[in-house]
Amino acid sequence: MIKPSLVLLTLCNLCFLVGCWDRSEINDIAIITATALDYSNENEIELSVEIVIPESMSAMVKEGGGSGARSTFVESAIGETLADARSNLQTKVARTLFWGHSESTVIGEKLAEHGIKEHLDFFSRMPETRFRNVVYVSQGKAKEIISSLPHLEDTASETLHELAQFESGLHITMKDLFQMLKSQTGETTLPLIKVVQTKEEGKMKDKTQLIINGAALFKEDKMIGTMDQVETRGILWIRNEIKTATVTINIEDGEGKGKVSLEMIRSSTELQPSIENGRWKMKIIITTEDDIIQNASNFDMRSPDIIHKIKMKAEKDIEDRVKQAVSIVKDDKKVDILTFGESFRRKYPKEWQKVKDKWEERFPEIEVEYDVTVKVLRPGEATEPPAVPDDKVKEG
Amino acid sequence: MIEKGRISSFQMAIIMNPAIIATGILLVPSLTAAKAERDMWISPIWGSIFGFLIVFVTFQLHKQFPKETIIEYSEHIIGPILGKVLGFIYLFFYLHINGIIIREYGEFVVGNFLFNTPLIVILSSMVLVCAFSVRGGLEVIARTAQIFVPIVILLWLLIMLFLLGDLDLNKMLPVLEKGVMPTILGAAGPASWFSEYLLIAFMLPYLSDPEKGLKWGHLSVLSVLIILVITNLTTLLLFGDITADLLYPVMNAGRYISIAEFFQHLESIIMAIWIAGTFLKISIFYYALVLGTSQLLKISDYKPIVFPIGLLLILVAKWTAPNLIELKHFLGTSSVFYFLFMQIVIPTLLLIIRLLRKKLQVKRGTKSEAISHDKT
Numbered sequence: 001m002i003k004p005s006l007v008l009l010t011l012c013n014l015c016f017l018v019g020c021w022d023r024s025e026i027n028d029i030a031i032i033t034a035t036a037l038d039y040s041n042e043n044e045i046e047l048s049v050e051i052v053i054p055e056s057m058s059a060m061v062k063e064g065g066g067s068g069a070r071s072t073f074v075e076s077a078i079g080e081t082l083a084d085a086r087s088n089l090q091t092k093v094a095r096t097l098f099w100g101h102s103e104s105t106v107i108g109e110k111l112a113e114h115g116i117k118e119h120l121d122f123f124s125r126m127p128e129t130r131f132r133n134v135v136y137v138s139q140g141k142a143k144e145i146i147s148s149l150p151h152l153e154d155t156a157s158e159t160l161h162e163l164a165q166f167e168s169g170l171h172i173t174m175k176d177l178f179q180m181l182k183s184q185t186g187e188t189t190l191p192l193i194k195v196v197q198t199k200e201e202g203k204m205k206d207k208t209q210l211i212i213n214g215a216a217l218f219k220e221d222k223m224i225g226t227m228d229q230v231e232t233r234g235i236l237w238i239r240n241e242i243k244t245a246t247v248t249i250n251i252e253d254g255e256g257k258g259k260v261s262l263e264m265i266r267s268s269t270e271l272q273p274s275i276e277n278g279r280w281k282m283k284i285i286i287t288t289e290d291d292i293i294q295n296a297s298n299f300d301m302r303s304p305d306i307i308h309k310i311k312m313k314a315e316k317d318i319e320d321r322v323k324q325a326v327s328i329v330k331d332d333k334k335v336d337i338l339t340f341g342e343s344f345r346r347k348y349p350k351e352w353q354k355v356k357d358k359w360e361e362r363f364p365e366i367e368v369e370y371d372v373t374v375k376v377l378r379p380g381e382a383t384e385p386p387a388v389p390d391d392k393v394k395e396g
Numbered sequence: 397m398i399e400k401g402r403i404s405s406f407q408m409a410i411i412m413n414p415a416i417i418a419t420g421i422l423l424v425p426s427l428t429a430a431k432a433e434r435d436m437w438i439s440p441i442w443g444s445i446f447g448f449l450i451v452f453v454t455f456q457l458h459k460q461f462p463k464e465t466i467i468e469y470s471e472h473i474i475g476p477i478l479g480k481v482l483g484f485i486y487l488f489f490y491l492h493i494n495g496i497i498i499r500e501y502g503e504f505v506v507g508n509f510l511f512n513t514p515l516i517v518i519l520s521s522m523v524l525v526c527a528f529s530v531r532g533g534l535e536v537i538a539r540t541a542q543i544f545v546p547i548v549i550l551l552w553l554l555i556m557l558f559l560l561g562d563l564d565l566n567k568m569l570p571v572l573e574k575g576v577m578p579t580i581l582g583a584a585g586p587a588s589w590f591s592e593y594l595l596i597a598f599m600l601p602y603l604s605d606p607e608k609g610l611k612w613g614h615l616s617v618l619s620v621l622i623i624l625v626i627t628n629l630t631t632l633l634l635f636g637d638i639t640a641d642l643l644y645p646v647m648n649a650g651r652y653i654s655i656a657e658f659f660q661h662l663e664s665i666i667m668a669i670w671i672a673g674t675f676l677k678i679s680i681f682y683y684a685l686v687l688g689t690s691q692l693l694k695i696s697d698y699k700p701i702v703f704p705i706g707l708l709l710i711l712v713a714k715w716t717a718p719n720l721i722e723l724k725h726f727l728g729t730s731s732v733f734y735f736l737f738m739q740i741v742i743p744t745l746l747l748i749i750r751l752l753r754k755k756l757q758v759k760r761g762t763k764s765e766a767i768s769h770d771k772t
Contacts, residue, residue, distance in 0.1 A: 021510065021512040021513040021514070022509070022510040022511060022512050022513050100661070124638075124641070124642070127507065127508050127511075130651050130652070131648055131651065131652050132651075132652050132654055132660075175634075175635065175638075175652065178638045178641075179635070179636050179637060179638055182636075182637045182638050182641070183637065342566070345570065345573075346566065346569040346570050347570075349570040349573045353573075
């Protein structure tokens with residue numbers, strides 16, 4: 001005999017089972033892999049997204065890819081705000097837009113010059129979006145970047161992601177960007193990305209190349225200038241973000257001369273702030289370990305004297321690179337993307353409180369000292385240069 | 397006694413852990429960061445003082461009345477009428493605070509995962525599940541906690557471990573940039589969470605080993621303190637100055653995890669911590685409310701009133717704030733005084749009154765004894 005109350009309770013529970021308001025099947029969503037923001041006019045922005053075409057992507061995986069067909073497509077819409085553009089975009093796509101897998105965001109150069117913070121807010125407020133997506137500023141239109149069809153990866157988004165991982169340029173995630181914009185010194189920098197279309201031999205006609213081409217500098221949230229790749233590398237040394245580097249130096253000694261290339265194994269940078277008699281000083285201490293990977297000179301790499309000379313030269317070379325970057329940022333553009341302000345704040349919190357509002361004026365006045373140490377660890381797999389006759393090898 | 401089940405002190409400590417951290421780890425980082433900025437990890441330490449204090453006070457009250465809860469012994473301390481009034485106030489307080497907790501739970505689920513589901517459905521399904529565990533009694537809640545708490549802590553530990561690689565120690569420097577004051581202001585949030593330890597007043601009478609109650613109570617506070625400090629530290633080292641701008645920093649942290657490029661999108665783990673934890677938290681507050689009501693009204697069994705009170709809870713949860721903004725504003729401002737007054741000040745006053753009265757009685761007792769001695 002079943003109790004009526006039990007039956008009633010079971011029936012009541014059924015009410016909870018039908019509640020699939022938020023059911024979203026995989027074939028009802030449009031997965032966005034990259035987002036691009038462009039300036040449209042004074043009041044409006046253009047939002048472009050790269051959307052996965054599931055059928056062709058799965059076909060590519062099966063066939064091994066590389067047929068030249070697109071596995072993604074790009075759709076764009078204009079709106080007053082990003083959210084507004086998003087809802088306009090939604091009307092053009094028959095599936096629900098899903099931002100959860102968006103791994104990269106590209107901001108158009110022109111929009112960057114007009115200011116970005118109001119648009120970025122969307123990325124912190126919308127629950128789907130992720131703080132780990134990488135951010136770039138494009139030279140030219142951002143839409144072109146995400147529309148490009150690269151050689152190696154299937155999608156532009158994947159390329160953007162891989163480029164950031166490789167860390168030959170800056171690697172800035174959405175979280176880092178928010179932190180930079182939030183900081184008291186207003187130090188913001190983003191990597192610049194550019195699309196290269198060449199008709200060189202050995203490249204596929206319908207494919208394009210994405211390359212990191214330096215960095216964009218921001219004052220508060222407006223872009224004020226750019227740096228080229230060489231200068232950006234100098235910044236990377238100071239920010240302790242350098243992962244790969246090859247240093248090539250000229251050595252000359254008596255009859256012997258030529259070029260020697262060193263490859264960096266690891267490197268660490270320390271910023272040492274100090275205040276002496278009201279003079280703010282910053283010491284940049286770089287310690288790097290290198291191996292020789294090419295000896296284009298006629299020196300014998302077995303000689304410790306030669307290695308010592310190479311070491312001195314390499315130290316000078318790295319110092320010059322860093323100096324160049326510092327002079328651009330400090331004397332020319334006057335933006336503290338080197339995190340000098342933060343270092344002073346950590347070591348001299350009291351003094352920092354006094355100058356933080358005037359940091360813009362104070363930053364260019366900082367005296368910078370350099371202390372570069374290069375350790376040449378191994379001569380590579382060869383000793384004497386194998387391509388040089390014995391009698392021409394100099395032992396330094 | 398209405399409650400027939402008995403739990404051990406250790407079980408009590410285990411129940412109290414999620415009763416604090418369940419909502420604490422999601423809301424406390426942002427609340428403390430708003431005031432203490434880079435020193436936000438210090439604030440829970442100040443807050444925990446209230447936790448240790450209230451456990452001590454409750455235990456002393458328990459020693460005076462070993463077989464009664466706060467609803468019952470307040471009548472003995474301040475008289476039957478005032479005691480009943482205070483009992484009513486406490487019941488309303490627990491109805492309100494539990495409504496807030498249920499609402500916090502619902503807001504989080506709707507805001508992050510089930511955007512289109514009506515809030516009322518989420519609230520009522522949770523209350524229904526909790527109602528079953530409350531009907532089961534204290535022992536059932538204790539055993540559920542014993543199963544769930546290790547899982548919750550393990551998942552939490554997993555999230556913290558996965559984030560290790562992304563942490564930057566520089567973000568917490570300089571320590572105490574603006575002195576100690578901001579950290580004390582930031583402690584307001586954690587303090588009101590820690591004050592919830594008053595709940596043990598509803599469990600102490602049913603301990604099988606009451607003499608260990610104080611020790612395990614304090615250990616439980618310590619475990620919550622460690623968890624809150626580590627959570628605050630992790631979000632700070634990950635997000636730095638933007639922690640205060642995020643509504644649920646731990647949720648963003650869970651989304652940020654990426655191990656070897658393929659192990660990512662771990663927000664479901666945070667969701668699991670949240671649901672299992674809040675289930676226990678709501679259950680134990682719900683239990684205190686139901687038990688207190690039946691004790692105040694002198695009903696012989698609390699089971700019949702579980703479902704009616706559940707209905708009230710859903711309504712209070714729905715009505716407690718018009719939107720999430722006001723809810724969070726309330727939690728960061730006036731609620732601190734409200735929670736601390738109800739859960740720290742009143743119990744402490746009760747204890748002081750009790751001890752003073754006893755002293756007076758003893759004095760009078762010795763006097764009358766002396767008089768009687770004289771007579772003879």
